[in-house]
Amino acid sequence: MRNLYISFILLWTLSCSGNNQQRDLTEFESEHGIGPITNEIELGTFDPILADRGEQIYMSLCVMCHGQNDSEIAPSLEGVLDRRSPEYVMNMILNPTGMIRWHPTRTDEKKYLTSMPYQSLTIEEARSIIEFLRVVSSDASL
Numbered sequence: 678m679r680n681l682y683i684s685f686i687l688l689w690t691l692s693c694s695g696n697n698q699q700r701d702l703t704e705f706e707s708e709h710g711i712g713p714i715t716n717e718i719e720l721g722t723f724d725p726i727l728a729d730r731g732e733q734i735y736m737s738l739c740v741m742c743h744g745q746n747d748s749e750i751a752p753s754l755e756g757v758l759d760r761r762s763p764e765y766v767m768n769m770i771l772n773p774t775g776m777i778r779w780h781p782t783r784t785d786e787k788k789y790l791t792s793m794p795y796q797s798l799t800i801e802e803a804r805s806i807i808e809f810l811r812v813v814s815s816d817a818s819l
């Protein structure tokens with residue numbers, strides 16, 4: 678009986694650790710990330726006032742890790758909107774732990790010396806950072 682009990686615990690532990698490795702993603706999540714942004718957003722024409730607000734947040738909360746090219750601290754955000762969708766970037770800002778744990782683009786990526794922290798930003802603040810990032814990406818509408 679005791680052995681049966683132990684095998685059960687062992688099986689349960691194994692199946693849990695297996696689950697930690699993968700999670701079924703929806704089509705939206707595969708492309709746009711996992712988090713509070715669950716619909717595509719329309720960027721519209723460039724809004725310089727919103728971008729200024731985003732730049733202020735970037736300068737106080739992001740640049741210390743993301744400000745250098747080829748860094749082992751964090752990937753550079755220059756041109757990030759050329760490789761990631763705005764929704765993906767917002768989900769990364771709003772749910773970094775979930776993204777790093779579950780999204781294949783993150784789990785496959787090389788490891789950095791730091792970990793992207795959760796900074797309790799609002800959806801509006803994350804959106805303003807997107808506007809700023811449009812400036813450092815090749816956004817055709819600029």
Ligand code: HEC
Pocket residue numbers: 734735738739740741742743750751752753754757761766769770777782783784786787788789790791792793794796806
């Ligand atoms: C303590 C350092 C640190 C801070 C502060 C930080 N990040 Fe990150 N960020 C990282 C690391 C490390 C990664 C790579 C995560 C991974 O895949 O393991 C990352 C990844 C990202 C990515 C994905 C980039 C890509 O090429 O896919 C985005 C977007 C991002 N961060 C945006 C931000 C924004 C915006 C802020 C400020 C609100 C911020 N980060 C603050 C460390 C940081």
